[in-house]
Each structure stands twice: as structure tokens, then as C-alpha cells.
Amino acid sequence: MTKSIASPVPLESEISLAQLRGDCARMAPHWVVPAAKAAAPVSPSRIHGVVVPASSARLLDAMSEYGD
Numbered sequence: 001m002t003k004s005i006a007s008p009v010p011l012e013s014e015i016s017l018a019q020l021r022g023d024c025a026r027m028a029p030h031w032v033v034p035a036a037k038a039a040a041p042v043s044p045s046r047i048h049g050v051v052v053p054a055s056s057a058r059l060l061d062a063m064s065e066y067g068d
Helices: 017-030 054-062
Strands: none
16 A cells, blocks of 8 residues: 655646746746836938848738738
């Protein structure tokens, strides 16, 4: 006869959403993200068009508005 010993760490399927959210909230202070620098404006003379190969343009032209 074998005894089943419960694992101290629950299996992935046994973790509730509330527990997961709590774990994430406790870890969040450790994930410090540096402040993003504001993007500098670009002069219109530096903006150029995009060159697309004809075969790709035909493919995109044949797609529906929301993708296939």
C-alpha cells in the first residue's frame, strides 16, 4: 500500500486566478521600468515612402480589410 504525499507547491492547474494575481502584485515592485524618453519630432523631409516588392503588394492588395 502506497501513501500519496501532497506536494507543498500546487500544480499549475490548482493555482487560482486570485493566487496568480496576488503573486504578480507581489513581484511587480521588482520589475522597475526606466522612464521612457519622449520621442523627438521628425521633420517631414526625413520621412520617406516604403518600397514593397510587386509580389508582396499583390498579396496585400488581395487581402480583405481585416486580414484573412
